[in-house]
Amino acid sequence: MKLRRKSKAPAADPNVLLPPEGVPLRLEVAGIGARFAAQITDILLTVIGATALVILLAVMDLTSPQTLFAIVVMLFFIIRIPYYVLTELAWNGQTIGKRMMKIKVVSQDGLSLSAHAIVVRNLMKEAEIFLPATLLVTLDAASVGSSLIALGWIGGTLMVPLATPRRRRLGDMIAGSYVIDLPTPVLLKDLAQPVPRPVHARFTFLSHQLDHYGALELQTLEDLLRAQDNRPRGANAQQLVTLDSVIGKIRRKISFADPVAPADRVAFLRAFYNAQRAHLEQKQLFGERRQDKFHADKPPQD
């Protein structure tokens, strides 16, 4: 008898979130390192803050020792779960540590993060972070058995986020949330600027010459040209060699017979970029996406 398996749809990209507008957004899942750093920052900040407050109260000598003790207990209660719940509620899924590390909690269903989700993921923090951390501190070589159990627990809680595609803790799973890197929008200048007439007249590309490359090569050229823009004037010899070899390769590939004068290197590449992009975008508009230069080898898609 054969074991039957449910036919699974191809796994969805963990980095894509579908908001109610129906346009999938790319939000990179935060790495373990950033989250660990944010957690450590939070713990350090809260413990140092609470300790400083206690020392201040003790030095000022305002209260009796017993009241001071009660305040200490309250403070160290608050910096556990309530601190995380309240900061994430107030700052839309960010604690102070998460703000510094530029990461954020989001809801997997694409809607707003609910108060319930925030409470649940932080309640589980007790079992998933504070308990293992305490165990780690109190590891005792003398009692092998309990140390092994403690190590097992620590390892288990660390394994869960590593094993899930969106790096989720158990708390995240119950809450239906996960943590993302905040993207930073940077609007770069459009490379496709009008080309001066004399240059344009000199470099004209024919349709068959533009049939060689695809989107990947175009965008690699875009990166090269943007890097060229960012450099100060007076390119060094190494860059000129690079440009020359790129130009040489392109000319050979598309059989562009006219030589390119050294002063026109960038102008040639820009003109080629414009023509190639116009050509590829035109093709794409009519339903033919060319991923890369091997597009001709692949059978046409249905």
Add this chain to the structure above:
Amino acid sequence: MEEQTDLFRSARFRKEREDDWIRLEALVAKAESHGLRRMSFGEARDLAALYREATTSLAIAREISLDKGLLLYLEALAARAYLSVYAPQESVRGVIARFLRKSGPEAIRRSWFFVLLGFLCLGLGGVAGYLLYLDDPAWFYVVMPPELAGGRGPNATTESLRSVIFQDDPNASGLGAFATFLFSNNTRIAIFAFGLGVFLCAPAIMLTFYNGLAIGAFVGLHVERGLGWDLFGWLSIHGVTELSAIGIASGGGLQLGAAILFPGQHTRGEALRIAGRDAAKLAIIAGLMLIAAAILEGYGRQLVQDTNMRLMIGWGVGAFWFWWFTQTGRERP
């Protein structure tokens, strides 16, 4: 043919919309630093409208543009705007008020079965502990953690037992006792009964039952010495609240464990998520009750030395909890 690039559909597309994107970027920055509440009506309206425009732009750009810089920018901008637009709209105060008025008691009513199970574990443990003690007082040392007994045991004199119940220590500070309570055994049991419930119920049941055992043996000791009624008062003033909290917390834990054991039509992960909605609320309610019990123990037990008075306060507070769970948040016809 001077303006050759104007033939570009994607370049034109960008030129027409660029100003809106830049304005959206400014609005998003403002929403992130100041919060949506501080924004004017016009700004908030523009933020939502421009966000939807940006997602449309993104969808179009993915189809018509091969400009990598533009695509990356729009991706990041739309994502950033999405995070601002779909931010929780509720204030912290609103969340707390809604929880107290409606969602908290509703969760208790919905999961009455698990709460009942939690109380049953505690009650059965109590009966078992009581019977065990009557059978042989040596059981007391087995079920009662020594640091908790505080010198009270089968060997203690009746007089010393009475002095603990009616202690009249003028130096005792209410806050100090409050603090010791938060560290106390029962708080830890409530936390663990909830947190460990997810591991297939067993740890939660065992912990709750064990806690019941200890209380049962403790009661057995006092009843044997004829201090039963006084102990009842001493325990009632905070115990009604405290033990209910333990019952509710373990009920929440049991609910999580049951979701994993019997997921029904859902996958286990989904079942856990659904059960978590109520279980988390039970845990918060238990936490609130434990804090209330700490205040009762810190102040009430020192100030009120009369057994009848203690009974009235303890069960009065118990009645208040009962009223909160059963009566608030119901839809009135």
